[in-house]
Amino acid sequence: MNTVKKLAFTLAFALLVLPTVASAQTYFRFPISMLADQCGNGGCTVSAYKDYGGRDYACGGVRYSGHTGTDYALVGGFGKMDYGVWVMNAARGYIEASVDGYYDRCNYWDQNNPYAACGLYTANYIIMRHPDNTQTKYWHLKKYTQQFARGTSLSCAYWIAQVGSSGASTGPHLHFEYWVPGYGTDDPYGGSCGTPFTRWTSQGAYRGLPGIACQ
Ligand SMILES: [Zn+2]
Known part of the structure; x- marks a missing residue:
């Protein structure tokens, strides 16, 4: 193909393909309740x-080697976890996968023993799929606090489970992770040493918490 033909072909192909892949980008709210007795008042x-x-x-x-998401820790530790702090789905979507029933008071983990009670593969979790085909992952959930079955569609900001410390976890926290299909783990935060784009409706200050407005 000569250059002009190639360009014409590329354009035609782009026009054909774009409408199916260019659905609106999903933006996220902070994935934990900000009520006064939850993450509000400096609780997270x-x-x-x-x-x-x-x-x-x-x-x-503020990272550790190989970390693929963002960790939001409960300031009150296990006492606050027992009280109950609600994880919320960060955007509209459906529950694509979930695991429950694992021990949820881990305070250590051994990288060399990934199948131990507090290992890599023993977290309680929820994975949501969003309208733009991206995923959010909610890890280390408190045992038997999940509110919805797999396949359930939810609008933004339901109480989906409580923060826990199951799996590879040294204390109660939510590991929140953002996935892009065909790419893998990505970062909802935008900044000069990461991706240029934020996926939060309101990113907030560095080391602060993102906003709670739904898209
Ligand atoms: Zn984490």
């Missing part, structure tokens, strides 16, 4: 962002 903090080879999205050091 960012304990680790996604790792970009030694830095977080904002070029800071």
Whole structure:
């Protein structure tokens, strides 16, 4: 093909394909309740962002090696976990996968023993699929607090389960992870050492919490 034909073909192909893939991007709210007795009043903090080879999205050091999501920790530890802090789905979507029933008071984990009670493969979790085909993952949930069955469609911001410490977890926190189909784990935060795009409706300050407005 000559260059003009090639360009024409590329354009035609792009026009044919674009309408099916370019559905509106999904944006997220902070995935835990911000009521006064939940994450409100300083009840939750960012304990680790996604790792970009030694830095977080904002070029800071709030990460650990190989970390693929963001950790939001309960300031009150296990006492606050027992009280009950609600994880909320960050956007409209459906529950694509979930696991429950694992021990939820882990305070250590051993990288060399991934199938131990507090190992890599023993977290209670929920995976949501959103209208733009992206996924959000909610990890380390408290045992038997999940409110909806697999396949359930939800509008934004339902109480879906409580924060726990199941799996590879050293204390009660939510590991929130954002996935893009065909790419894998991505970062909802935008910044100069990460992706240029934010996927939050309101990203908020560095080490603060994102906003709670739904898309
Ligand atoms: Zn994490």
